Amino acid sequence: MLSNIGARIASKLADMGIKRGLSLRFAPSTALVSNRSVDIREIDPHKSYSVRRATTADIPDIKRLNLENLPENYTSEFFYRFLRSWPELSIVAESSHDRRLIGYALGRVELRRRHAGFSFQSQVPHMPSMAYQGHVTSIAVSNKYRGSGIGKRLMKTLHDSFIDQYSVEGVSLHVRQRNIEATSLYRHCFSYELQSVVKDYYDDGEDALLLYMAVKQQQQQQQQQ
Ligand SMILES: CC(C)(COP(=O)(O)OP(=O)(O)OC[C@H]1O[C@@H](n2cnc3c(N)ncnc32)[C@H](O)[C@@H]1OP(=O)(O)O)[C@@H](O)C(=O)NCCC(=O)NCCS
Secondary structure (H helix, E strand, O other): OOOOHHHHHHHHHHHOOOOOOOOOOOOOOOOOOOOOEEOOOOOOOOOOEEEEEOOHHHHHHHHHHHHHHOOOOOOHHHHHHHHHHOHHHEEEEEEOOOOOEEEEEEEEEEEEEOOOOOOOOOOOOOOOOEEEEEEEEEEEEOHHHOOOOHHHHHHHHHHHHHHHHHOOOEEEEEEEOOOHHHHHHHHHHHOOEEEEEEOOOOOOOOOEEEEEEOHHHHHHHHHHO
């Protein structure tokens, strides 16, 4: 668990994709994120939407959604850098009614030392002790569209990209301790498990839950069953 200020800052920088001494760049992948439409018009005719990969033209809307729905806000440059670095991990939900963005999810990957006692075919042959780890950096759904499955769909699409594009060992994320909706999404819909409580993680002093989902291990267990 991270407890001192230096570790907190390092953790926050890592959350934003900024790592001291290690700058990773990945070539944009050619694989497309599913663009299938989900029709939930039985709930509200204005609430059908589709999920797709974000483009740089979406950045003003992503920034708007981020400002409207979360206290952790980022600059346009931050979003540009994210989309350039991990284009397949920048996902948006778009209203079919007026093409307005109604949600987004941003992820990143980094190379980390593999978890002890866990073996699999390395995705990084020249660095066999290293594995890709995914991290969900930010996700939000516009208030009036919540509770319709959009958050779940964004997370599922992001996970598919983590696995298809990077074959990640696992995915981590931070969530405010009092954020019941998001914690429920991660733990009940996707089996994220509590790894630690990070004291004073947020600027207002709220603790964060560091959650982790061992994607690769789950896949291996499913294959053995
Ligand atoms: C968290 C958030 C993205 C969920 O988006 P959403 O589109 O409303 O979520 P979904 O409709 O797909 O619901 C998925 C799951 O989330 C949980 N959930 C959603 N709304 C909930 C609520 N009001 N109370 C409790 N759990 C809730 C449930 O587990 C739900 O699964 P279920 O439908 O099988 O019960 C959305 O609430 C949001 O944008 N919140 C503000 C931003 C934020 O907190 N982001 C997370 C930062 S870590």
